[in-house]
Amino acid sequence: xxxxxxxxxxxxxxxxxxxxIIPASICTCSADGKPxxxxxxxxxxxxxxxxxxxxxxxxxxxxxMMHNAFVQVFVVSPSNMRQYRLDLLYERTETEGVIFDRVKxxxxxxxxxxxxxxxxxxxxxxxxxxxxxxxxxxxxxxEGLPRVDYLPQIEEFxxxxxxxxxxxxxxxxSFDALSALFGYxxxxxxxxxxxxxxxxxxxxxxxxxxxxxxxxxIGEGILGVAAERREVVRTTNFSRDVLYSNAVRSTxxxxxxxxxxxxxxxxxxxxxxxxxxxxxxxxxxxxxxILCLQSAIAGRFLSDDERAVRIAARQMAASMALLERTQSTxxxxxxxxxxxxxPVATSTIKHYKADDxxxxxDAYLIKGIAGRIFWKLVQSYAQSGRADFTNKEIRxxxxxxxxxxxxxxxxxxxxxxxxxxxxx
Amino acid sequence: MAGAYPVLIGDxxxxxxxxxxxxxxxxxxxxxxxEITRAWGPYVSEDRQRVSLCVPLATSRKALDNLEGNGEIxxxxxxxxxxxxxxxxxxxxxxxEPDSTDLAVVERHRDAFATVNEALGQxxxxxxxxxRAEIETSAVLVKxxxxxxxxxxxxxxxGAGRIx
Numbered sequence: 001x002x003x004x005x006x007x008x009x010x011x012x013x014x015x016x017x018x019x020x021i022i023p024a025s026i027c028t029c030s031a032d033g034k035p036x037x038x039x040x041x042x043x044x045x046x047x048x049x050x051x052x053x054x055x056x057x058x059x060x061x062x063x064x065m066m067h068n069a070f071v072q073v074f075v076v077s078p079s080n081m082r083q084y085r086l087d088l089l090y091e092r093t094e095t096e097g098v099i100f101d102r103v104k105x106x107x108x109x110x111x112x113x114x115x116x117x118x119x120x121x122x123x124x125x126x127x128x129x130x131x132x133x134x135x136x137x138x139x140x141x142x143e144g145l146p147r148v149d150y151l152p153q154i155e156e157f158x159x160x161x162x163x164x165x166x167x168x169x170x171x172x173x174s175f176d177a178l179s180a181l182f183g184y185x186x187x188x189x190x191x192x193x194x195x196x197x198x199x200x201x202x203x204x205x206x207x208x209x210x211x212x213x214x215x216x217x218i219g220e221g222i223l224g225v226a227a228e229r230r231e232v233v234r235t236t237n238f239s240r241d242v243l244y245s246n247a248v249r250s251t252x253x254x255x256x257x258x259x260x261x262x263x264x265x266x267x268x269x270x271x272x273x274x275x276x277x278x279x280x281x282x283x284x285x286x287x288x289x290i291l292c293l294q295s296a297i298a299g300r301f302l303s304d305d306e307r308a309v310r311i312a313a314r315q316m317a318a319s320m321a322l323l324e325r326t327q328s329t330x331x332x333x334x335x336x337x338x339x340x341x342x343p344v345a346t347s348t349i350k351h352y353k354a355d356d357x358x359x360x361x362d363a364y365l366i367k368g369i370a371g372r373i374f375w376k377l378v379q380s381y382a383q384s385g386r387a388d389f390t391n392k393e394i395r396x397x398x399x400x401x402x403x404x405x406x407x408x409x410x411x412x413x414x415x416x417x418x419x420x421x422x423x424x
Numbered sequence: 425m426a427g428a429y430p431v432l433i434g435d436x437x438x439x440x441x442x443x444x445x446x447x448x449x450x451x452x453x454x455x456x457x458x459e460i461t462r463a464w465g466p467y468v469s470e471d472r473q474r475v476s477l478c479v480p481l482a483t484s485r486k487a488l489d490n491l492e493g494n495g496e497i498x499x500x501x502x503x504x505x506x507x508x509x510x511x512x513x514x515x516x517x518x519x520x521e522p523d524s525t526d527l528a529v530v531e532r533h534r535d536a537f538a539t540v541n542e543a544l545g546q547x548x549x550x551x552x553x554x555x556r557a558e559i560e561t562s563a564v565l566v567k568x569x570x571x572x573x574x575x576x577x578x579x580x581x582x583g584a585g586r587i588x
Contacts, residue, residue, distance in 0.1 A: 025460060025500070036511070037448055037500045038511065070455070072458040137560060247508065248581035
């Protein structure tokens with residue numbers, strides 16, 4: 001590797017250009033002198049003098065750079081729309097390792113979400129030396145964005161988390177702190193079921209009255225892939241990812257290769273979601289769940305946000321693991337008291353199997369696990385008049401497919417009312 | 425041999441080039457080092473054999489030097505709404521001073537470009553910063569004219585680069 005001289009504009013000073021918020025473009029030149037220009041979805045900053053580009057399809061760009069290593073990439077800063085030219089020299093292609101895994105993770109997650117797993121396949125990451133990074137207009141320098149220092153917020157977050165007393169309190173404290181300290185107003189937490197096949201929403205914040213109440217298959221979609229691989233997936237411009245996927249989808253369909261396309265998965269949460277940060281909650285090498293933050297603003301979660309939330313999530317996971325360990329092995333049972341029910345009015349309760357949603361007199365009440373439990377209790381009541389149940393028997397009821405979090409049934413009524421779904 | 429003669433630009437492509445597309449120009453120097461610049465106001469000639477565009481002098485000096493040196497040019501036109509992209513290549517690009525008609529086309533194109541991006545959630549002010557920065561040291565525009573010899577469908581995906 002050659003000795004690196006300072007670039008006209010340091011890559012670190014235009015960090016948001018490497019977040020995939022605005023598409024970049026790449027120009028190569030064939031051996032016989034014909035330029036070729038095309039779009040790229042993202043330029044990955046590897047270090048102060050290297051960038052990486054994903055290699056998915058063999059095309060003219062790749063053919064050219066194998067014959068002529070001089071390449072130029074053109075990036076746009078989403079913060080101020082300044083444009084920069086990166087003069088690059090192709091060095092090598094990596095097909096494994098840290099950079100490859102990082103690029104593959106993001107690509108696979110989006111591909112799974114948009115049904116393009118068989119189309120978007122990472123063959124390698126092409127690594128380029130950055131010879132220079134020049135502003136398009138000589139007057140322009142870096143983005144001039146102040147670096148975010150999240151250290152005080154993280155310190156405060158861990159302090160607040162220390163005050164929790166149970167799972168529901170832990171989740172509530174975390175959501176409150178993420179919102180108040182970092183401004184992350186839309187968050188939800190999902191936990192795996194006992195078979196580790198599905199994820200259930202245990203709590204949510206900032207999604208209106210009905211909450212999210214969704215489930216996801218582990219390994220499918222952005223949430224499922226993040227859970228399966230226990231890796232962070234950060235999306236900076238979801239609608240652009242979808243546009244890009246749709247463009248590729250149209251090309252694939254035109255080529256008559258429809259069989260390569262799988263079903264598209266709806267992303268739960270904000271209808272206009274642009275940015276998403278999914279962080280696995282792992283403790284003692286076990287996946288305890290995923291924390292998902294969303295925003296309707298493109299580029300809301302940048303690399304500094306990712307670092308901060310990784311720390312927050314580790315703290316949350318450690319607290320969850322501790323909770324499991326310290327919890328009494330014998331669940332406390334609710335004292336049985338005879339109930340005398342005096343009917344005052346009649347209501348119709350409907351249960352929809354597809355998502356276990358419950359409607360009372362056509363008004364939505366709850367869905368997911370909570371809906372399943374509710375339906376089970378109502379059925380018992382209708383059949384035998386029984387009105388008292390223990391947490392223990394609900395836990396042991398395999399037909400309910402409860403998530404693998406031991407004390408979720410001790411949640412208070414705060415968690416049982418919308419926007420939360422899951423525990424009663 | 426394909427690409428030896430100018431191609432005739434059909435109705436569909438002509439309409440596309442007149443739309444709110446993002447326009448980037450690729451050139452190269454004598455060492456085959458590429459240079460990208462952003463262009464505005466694409467215009468298809470009456471005989472449909474030539475395309476003209478305008479680039480800001482302040483941001484395009486190297487690109488203009490390259491064109492003067494070898495005339496090799498590649499231009500992509502991409503619709504922000506759906507990523508539909510075409511690439512046109514030519515070998516004998518020349519430059520000229522834009523007239524009032526060219527400048528009016530540039531204005532119309534910038535306005536349409538801002539409007540389409542507005543619909544995608546970008547504020548007009550934000551998009552306008554694009555060309556404001558380009559002309560902050562000099563407002564001079566230079567016109568590039570070339571006869572496309574090859575047209576490629578450059579829409580992303582496995583079929584990108586298909587010659588039309």
